[in-house]
Amino acid sequence: MANRNRVAIDESSFLVKIDDGSSTKVVIFVHGILGSAQETWGKTITTLMSSPSFATYDYGSFGYATTFIDLRRPNRGTDALLPWVRAHLKQYKSIYFVAHSMGGLVTREAVIKLLSESDGYELAARIRACFLVASPVTGSPL
Secondary structure, eight states: OOOEEEEEEETTEEEEEETTSOOOEEEEEEOOTTOOTTTTTTTHHHHHHTSGGGTTEEEEEEOOOOOGGGGGOTHHHHHHHHHHHHHHSTTOSEEEEEEETHHHHHHHHHHHHHHHSTTTHHHHHTEEEEEEESOOTTOOOO
16 A cells, blocks of 8 residues: 655645655545534544555545534535635546535535536546535525
């Protein structure tokens, strides 16, 4: 298994990259409302990514500020996710998202926004899958 190096992107996001920079695939985890890049996923990220199936993948977690009020406004997180993806994931040919709860709404809105922008389609085409875990994509009683 390749050696990896953890890089802090900001106070709430990180990437773990294969040392030689050879990876063309990345898995990004996105937390839900009132969660955080570190606490929401716990050891799930390192456990999953230590599987031999992911030996050639980089991975990371996108964190964003969220409050209960944001429940009806995922655009705030989306507005933070889009420049983050453009700045930190542009070298990858295959991008995968695993998103929990409101993180799924944030991710979905980011992909929609990319597809609607003239310069975003190429990047959106490299997003191979979005796995939404307990995301209220059809709405919520709240």
